[in-house]
Amino acid sequence: LQIMSYVVMDKPDSLNSKDMLVKQKSIMEEISLDDIVLGQYDKNEDYIGYRSEKNVNPNSQIETYAAVKVHINKGQLKNVPIYLRTGKRLTQRATYIKIIFKPSSSNLYSNLHQEVITIKVQPDEGISLSFNAKKPGTINTITDVKMDFCQSCILENRINTPEAYERLLDDAFGHDDTLFTPWPIVEMSWKFGEAVRALVKRENRPLVLYPANSQGPSESDEMLQRDGFIWLDEDEISY
Template sequence: MPAEITTLLTFFGGTGDLAKRKLYPSTYNLFKKGFLQEHFAVIGTARQELTTEEFHEMVRESIADFVEDQANAEEFISHFYYIQQDITDSAAYADMLTLNNELDAKYGLKGNRIFYMSVAPRFFGTVAKYLKSEGLITENGEYNRLMIEKPFGTSFGTAEDLQNELSEAFDDAQIFRIDHYLGKEMVQNIAAVRFGNPLFDAAWNKDYIENVQVTLSEVLGVEERAGYYDTAGALRDMIQNHTMQIIGWLAMEKPASFKDTDIRAAKNAAFNSLKIYNREEVAENFVRGQYGESADGTQKKYLDEMDVPADSQNNTFVAGKLQFEMPRWEGVPFYIRSGKRLAAKSTRVDVVFKKGLNIFGGDVELANPVLTILIDPKGGIEFKINAKDVTSEFLTRVVNLNWTVSDEDKKLTPEPYERMIHDAMDGNGSNFADWNGVAIAWKFVDAIQEAWDATREQFPNYVSGSMGPVASDELLAKDGNEWVFKG
């Protein structure tokens, strides 16, 4: 049985879709596994008027697919409490404070509190301010922590404003900025593969690596999200957060230890060396796209999607080259791309190693060895290496050493939100974005967006069902490289 965690967990936005689909099932999985036992309580709060019984039924329905023992589930649900609350009204926090203190005494929670904000980002600062001013942050607890859903701002300026608001109530070490990609099993495998194998650990630098590629491709279009997506695009929706956080694990220095403080310090050494482009450099190193119709005409172009302005310049595809001005990565390009309506759904990392010296003669061709970490939709690791062909002549061929996550492994793998809630309870910030990394990512993305805002692009410029604009391939071809993943 694992060590029991003692905590009071409050979900702001407790009747929302995220809470019902992810947060309550994830918390229940922690209960089933024994991390939560007797000394815990959960508060859900929202504007909706609900009785305790109605709230319990909501939780019961949300965890139904995960229940193996109904009595066990009912014991779990008995630890749930609901408060109807207007989070913008300071007076509304009085009832929450009273309930917090009652639950602290009832379950022996020792003043340990986690506040999870699953609400619109414009309320983050308000909630944090009132948690502080109305006395909900305890002085006697081992910890008080704040978990925040993305997006963390919409630009560096707005992110900095939010950071300043939160800092009035919480230290940065208490703030857990969620990027659910960091909770994915195969993203966490980057560290295991890189640092757990001397072969890769020693070769993870400019001497052996030719380029690094990160792809986050989607087959779906904007669907029902046009209202939000047309203000964000792939650049803000996928590059600033998910892609940059994956890049952090790939580009970071080797940490002094695997403690969260050392991991963040190592990541920040890389983030702080990221070259921020000027307008001319953006044009040289980044490509934007917007999807058109599919070749067979069955999928419409972005500009014809519901609620999309007819003259929208929004990007639904981004590809670019990152450069880290640090000794480890001097001259090594990091290529990234993300887009909608592409040929295949895939989140993957491809590390392209150098060919090395060919001692076999002129008829023998060597390929670049490639290490691939498959993140979604299937997890796995592939390593393409040069080996001898079976012919009588001494020729070579590429063979693929691969491992795929088994169905049994999938059953045992914690869901990203389960892992992140558990890590926050443990105070482990390894898989959360810190302020420095968020700030650098926004500065980098803002420079690109500002350059794009100053010019107009001819859209659409790629066919739905392709792997994006031709310019994306040309970007790599200028360096003598090509995308490993063709879709």
């Protein structure tokens, strides 16, 4: 939720923590919950289910997966659907953001692909852009191409990139709280969690099971399919 707020918030007046907080708080106040799927991983051929894990209640109703649909109530991104998912025992362990542009309204070309920006957070840092371009040659045909920048693939960047918590500790000693989550944002995140719980209780949403080492429950796929979308893996583009 906090990563999403950084992506969709308006440009701050500066990069200091106070100006960042103003814009981040402004956007989080306008986030509305539309739909949710909660899941728990079950056994498969290689893994035991969550309820069979050590020190876990065999009747546990604790979720290990969540997918939500939200929208923002104002600004340039008003009513644009935003989907978030996170979970354990999935096929892929990665953090990334995909920004999918609206399809072109131009009728000059057919079979255009959707253009996508992918911001990679972990395990590899970087950014890629998938877009439409004319194929080389005399035929007037469009194809999809990709530009990719891998921050952590460059030796100099790997050497100079701080280790986990190294940057935070350095900022803490320097009294710079820009990278620390301020209490108002933590509080708003908890309020969003309460809204999720309220929706689940109000609509009696079930906790659905999904196989370990999978993409998650099929119900989360269906949530996107109702809007004409699909989940995209880190290196996938939308067609």
